[in-house]
Amino acid sequence: MTTAVGNPPATPKSAATAGGTGGRHQKAAGGRRLFIALAFLAPALVLLGVLVVYPVIYSIYRSLFDAAGSNFLGLGNYITMFTDPATFVAIRNNVIWVLVVPVTVTILGLIFAVLMDRIKWGIAFKLIVFMPMAISMVAAGVIFRTTFQENPNLGVVNAALVGVHDIFGGSSAYPNARPREDAGLAEADGAIQTDGTVQAGSVADFPLIGINESNIPGTAASAVAADDPAGDAISGTVWLDFIRGGGGTPGEIGDDKVGLPDVTVTALDSSGEVVATARTAADGTYTLTGLPAEDLTLSLPATNFSASYAGVSWLGPALVTAVVILSYIWIWAGFAMVMIASGLSAMDRSLQEAARMDGANEWQVFRRITAPLLSPVLIVVFVTLIVNVLKIFDLVYVIPPPSSLPDATVIAVQMWTVSFGGGNDQGLGSALAVLLLILVLPFMIINVRRFRMDRER
Amino acid sequence: MRSQRPRRLLATVAIGGTAALVLAGCTSGSDTGTDSPASGELDGVTLNVASDWSGAEQTNFEKVLKKFSDDTGAKVNYTSYGTDVATTLNTKVEGGDPPDVAVIPQPGLLQSLAADGNLVELDSATQDEVKANYSQDWVDLGSADGSLYGVWFKAANKSTVWYNTEVYDTAGAEVPETWEDFNDQLGIISDSGVYGLSIGADAGWPMTDWFENVYLRTAGGEKYDQLSTHEIPWTDPSVADALTELGTLWGNTTLIQPGTAQRTFGDSVIAVFGDPPAAGTVFEGDFVAGNISSDTAAVVGETAKFYDFPSVNDSEPSVVGGGNVAVQLTDNEGAAALMQYLATPEAATIWVQEGGFTSPNKNVDMGSYPDETSRQIAESLVSAETFRFDMSDLAPSAFGGTKGTGEWQILIDFFNNPTDIAGTQQKLEESAAAAFG
Numbered sequence: 001m002t003t004a005v006g007n008p009p010a011t012p013k014s015a016a017t018a019g020g021t022g023g024r025h026q027k028a029a030g031g032r033r034l035f036i037a038l039a040f041l042a043p044a045l046v047l048l049g050v051l052v053v054y055p056v057i058y059s060i061y062r063s064l065f066d067a068a069g070s071n072f073l074g075l076g077n078y079i080t081m082f083t084d085p086a087t088f089v090a091i092r093n094n095v096i097w098v099l100v101v102p103v104t105v106t107i108l109g110l111i112f113a114v115l116m117d118r119i120k121w122g123i124a125f126k127l128i129v130f131m132p133m134a135i136s137m138v139a140a141g142v143i144f145r146t147t148f149q150e151n152p153n154l155g156v157v158n159a160a161l162v163g164v165h166d167i168f169g170g171s172s173a174y175p176n177a178r179p180r181e182d183a184g185l186a187e188a189d190g191a192i193q194t195d196g197t198v199q200a201g202s203v204a205d206f207p208l209i210g211i212n213e214s215n216i217p218g219t220a221a222s223a224v225a226a227d228d229p230a231g232d233a234i235s236g237t238v239w240l241d242f243i244r245g246g247g248g249t250p251g252e253i254g255d256d257k258v259g260l261p262d263v264t265v266t267a268l269d270s271s272g273e274v275v276a277t278a279r280t281a282a283d284g285t286y287t288l289t290g291l292p293a294e295d296l297t298l299s300l301p302a303t304n305f306s307a308s309y310a311g312v313s314w315l316g317p318a319l320v321t322a323v324v325i326l327s328y329i330w331i332w333a334g335f336a337m338v339m340i341a342s343g344l345s346a347m348d349r350s351l352q353e354a355a356r357m358d359g360a361n362e363w364q365v366f367r368r369i370t371a372p373l374l375s376p377v378l379i380v381v382f383v384t385l386i387v388n389v390l391k392i393f394d395l396v397y398v399i400p401p402p403s404s405l406p407d408a409t410v411i412a413v414q415m416w417t418v419s420f421g422g423g424n425d426q427g428l429g430s431a432l433a434v435l436l437l438i439l440v441l442p443f444m445i446i447n448v449r450r451f452r453m454d455r456e457r
Numbered sequence: 458m459r460s461q462r463p464r465r466l467l468a469t470v471a472i473g474g475t476a477a478l479v480l481a482g483c484t485s486g487s488d489t490g491t492d493s494p495a496s497g498e499l500d501g502v503t504l505n506v507a508s509d510w511s512g513a514e515q516t517n518f519e520k521v522l523k524k525f526s527d528d529t530g531a532k533v534n535y536t537s538y539g540t541d542v543a544t545t546l547n548t549k550v551e552g553g554d555p556p557d558v559a560v561i562p563q564p565g566l567l568q569s570l571a572a573d574g575n576l577v578e579l580d581s582a583t584q585d586e587v588k589a590n591y592s593q594d595w596v597d598l599g600s601a602d603g604s605l606y607g608v609w610f611k612a613a614n615k616s617t618v619w620y621n622t623e624v625y626d627t628a629g630a631e632v633p634e635t636w637e638d639f640n641d642q643l644g645i646i647s648d649s650g651v652y653g654l655s656i657g658a659d660a661g662w663p664m665t666d667w668f669e670n671v672y673l674r675t676a677g678g679e680k681y682d683q684l685s686t687h688e689i690p691w692t693d694p695s696v697a698d699a700l701t702e703l704g705t706l707w708g709n710t711t712l713i714q715p716g717t718a719q720r721t722f723g724d725s726v727i728a729v730f731g732d733p734p735a736a737g738t739v740f741e742g743d744f745v746a747g748n749i750s751s752d753t754a755a756v757v758g759e760t761a762k763f764y765d766f767p768s769v770n771d772s773e774p775s776v777v778g779g780g781n782v783a784v785q786l787t788d789n790e791g792a793a794a795l796m797q798y799l800a801t802p803e804a805a806t807i808w809v810q811e812g813g814f815t816s817p818n819k820n821v822d823m824g825s826y827p828d829e830t831s832r833q834i835a836e837s838l839v840s841a842e843t844f845r846f847d848m849s850d851l852a853p854s855a856f857g858g859t860k861g862t863g864e865w866q867i868l869i870d871f872f873n874n875p876t877d878i879a880g881t882q883q884k885l886e887e888s889a890a891a892a893f894g
Contacts, residue, residue, distance in 0.1 A: 086862065149719075150716055151719075151724070176650070178711065209649075209650075210650055211650045213649075213650060215650070242650075243629075244629075246630070310715075313716075316718070401721070402860035402861055402865070403658065403661070403866070403869045404718075404719075405861035406866055417859065417862065424855065425855070
């Protein structure tokens with residue numbers, strides 16, 4: 001530039017030179033700016049490239065090869081994937097997760113946030129609801145697995161259920177008892193009955209086995225044969241046909257076998273109606289009196305023998321996914337609540353005030369003003385949850401006992417099992433990873449679009 | 458650090474090699490006539506030994522190695538590779554830095570290392586030592602393609618049925634010897650109001666051990682080997698026979714404590730030996746003794762005893778089990794001497810006396826075992842007519858070792874539906890075919 005300033009009658013050459021130098025300067029400045037931009041971007045780009053782009057591309061590439069990684073299979077892994085029933089269970093479960101969890105968590109978060117906005121000790125409650133977020137997913141999984149154990153001695157939920165059940169139902173005196181084989185007795189719907197019919201005036205004995213010693217009451221006395229009954233009565237003995245250490249003659253009273261007290265004995269007529277009821281004495285004897293002269297069936301009703309209530313098989317195939325989903329909701333409701341609460345606190349309250357002044361009730365204020373104003377936050381929470389739920393792994397891996405895992409499995413767990421958890425087929429695992437990526441992608445795009453729209457606004 | 462490693466290796470090899478050469482010269486010249494090197498003959502030799510053992514097992518194995526050092530003058534360094542021995546060892550071998558001797562828990566790894574030419578065949582003196590001290594089954598398990606590579610140092614007996622003696626006494630049940638009697642005795646126990654049997658199968662591995670024990674007895678060793686390598690399909694009639702026997706037992710709801718598929722294996726041991734006991738019997742390997750001691754108040758050898766898995770249809774005494782095999786990876790005299798030492802009853806006896814160890818070496822004095830139970834475990838192991846390695850451990854882990862799929866899960870499904878024999882076979886075959894490739 002100095003040359004041009006020094007020589008006012010600028011020759012075409014010098015002008016060209018001047019312009020040339022100016023252009024070079026500009027280009028150099030632009031290049032420097034680009035360089036600086038690149039320098040600032042480089043760490044992020046390198047990290048993204050190494051940790052995201054390269055693994056994605058390599059997974060796609062790897063999914064076209066077999067377990068050893070040396071034979072090209074084309075789309076073979078994808079065909080295997082979609083013909084394997086386990087993949088369908090995984091996809092089905094993922095669909096259940098996506099349908100149930102984001103909606104539930106968002107609604108719960110909204111309810112908590114709106115309610116706690118209005119109560120005195122809101123912060124304390126928020127802290128409690130948010131607390132599960134502070135627990136690692138695996139630890140939370142262990143907590144839920146223990147809580148929902150089937151054995152009431154281990155799992156607190158079943159312990160509570162059994163406790164409540166026992167208050168109302170009570171447990172029977174002789175759970176799991178069954179008749180001695182070849183004693184002319186049969187089991188029917190938990191009741192123990194005479195195999196054939198019995199007439200008044202005869203004796204009907206009930207030798208039972210399978211009763212734990214600890215269930216025999218202290219009042220029980222040695223079993224004795226019943227006295228011969230009157231013409232309109234049936235008598236007999238109900239006894240434990242088993243002696244400590246074995247031995248004795250099966251089906252016969254003696255050898256110090258004990259009678260079973262307090263067993264209900266009923267006589268049924270041919271239509272199954274109860275015509276008489278009695279209870280056994282300490283030595284196991286009973287007498288049914290006032291019987292009609294017809295064919296009768298003697299029955300020890302199921303209430304004598306029903307096994308104690310064992311609770312619900314929470315982690316069994318049917319309910320395991322529900323338990324895992326519950327644990328996820330427990331953890332993430334706090335996250336949704338905090339997000340929505342922050343949206344709520346940033347909100348301009350004058351609109352609500354104005355609406356209230358105009359006579360709107362609280363529900364109308366919430367539905368017409370608060371909820372629409374919160375909708376950007378709600379959508380962010382909702383979409384974040386969808387992406388998170390699609391990728392769910394840890395809880396599903398930790399909570400189900402291995403025998404229920406095939407019924408609880410999701411794509412991410414399936415991917416891990418196939419690639420590392422014994423399958424060692426990283427080709428098929430990569431195909432599952434690609435499937436997961438394709439499922440997550442639309443929601444990521446929605447999220448990115450929203451961010452961009454927010455910025456433009 | 459990285460650059461130093463090969464140099465150190467070179468130094469070791471150089472020293473070891475020179476020492477071996479010198480020694481070779483010495484022994485051929487002096488001709489002492491003894492098989493094992495006498496004291497001081499391996500002075501200056503350093504041997505690296507690796508295994509998966511750590512903790513108490515490492516301490517005990519180091520006592521075994523120390524005796525070798527004291528006798529020969531060789532310096533022995535022990536390294537624990539942790540649970541994933543196969544990966545670590547293969548990496549070391551590929552990197553050109555293998556240990557001189559490795560003690561590995563998988564016969565499959567022995568086979569693959571031998572096939573790749575990474576193992577040194579035992580020298581003739583050691584081969585004689587092995588053949589004198591081990592039954593043929595163990596020799597076969599240590600061989601690949603007709604050459605003997607391995608010395609089985611430690612064994613596990615997975616054909617033991619553990620029972621609560623108090624429950625058996627109360628019920629008047631006796632120790633059964635045959636499968637029919639086993640079913641009868643379980644019936645007698647359940648008559649007493651305690652379940653005969655508790656099975657913990659929330660994960661399927663105990664189910665595979667059930668199947669293997671029954672299959673080895675109904676089909677015999679030859680078929681067992683063929684099924685292990687998938688030479689015969691799982692749809693073979695011999696598999697149906699074994700599943701029929703198992704299905705009859707597993708389908709008997711009066712004998713078996715309910716809730717099997719939700720119970721962990723540890724809880725099934727507690728069900729039998731806890732207070733009050735809910736069941737009388739639990740089947741699994743010799744390691745159950747450890748569960749009993751740590752989780753229950755029962756005393757192994759007093760209130761908790763075991764009997765051998767019963768014979769089915771007059772089958773000969775058979776044991777399904779596992780073990781650790783020593784293999785030699787470098788060709789030098791120190792390593793060869795160590796291999797020969799490990800094959801001797803003297804080496805095994807050192808650990809036997811420490812407890813928690815069963816030797817497959819039949820010339821170990823049974824009196825060396827510290828208690829009656831471990832002696833009985835060892836006796837049934839070395840006196841078994843047939844010994845076979847755990848089949849599911851031999852199979853690719855996609856089939857025999859993954860929770861939720863393969864043999865584990867299919868056998869749990871079979872437990873829940875024990876009449877579906879053909880369907881179970883079909884599923885096993887499909888899964889095995891996919892895994893064996």
